[in-house]
Amino acid sequence: xxxxxxxxxxxxxxxxxxxxxxxxxxxxxxxxxxxxxxxxxxxxxxxxxxxxxxxxxxxxxxxxxxxxxxx
Numbered sequence: 914x915x916x917x918x919x920x921x922x923x924x925x926x927x928x929x930x931x932x933x934x935x936x937x938x939x940x941x942x943x944x945x946x947x948x949x950x951x952x953x954x955x956x957x958x959x960x961x962x963x964x965x966x967x968x969x970x971x972x973x974x975x976x977x978x979x980x981x982x983x984x
Contacts, residue, residue: 927946928944928945928946928955929944929945929946930942930943930944930957931943931944931945941956941958942956942957942958943955943956943957944956944957944960947969949970950967950968950969950970951965951966951967951968951969952965952966952969953965953966954966
């Protein structure tokens with residue numbers, strides 16, 4: 914199974930590139946994908962190394978409420 918198919922299996926439909934990536938033209942890009950329970954972050958040059966940030970939705974909800982004591 915290829916990596917993109919594997920990502921779709923766990924609910925990751927789209928990897929998005931940061932609009933701030935590659936400003937220097939050096940090919941450095943950060944990509945983010947959101948699931949219902951986490952945010953995933955990876956370097957576009959090293960897609961196998963993915964950082965999983967659990968509790969992403971809870972973090973966003975706390976920020977929206979202005980409840981920064983929960984962050």
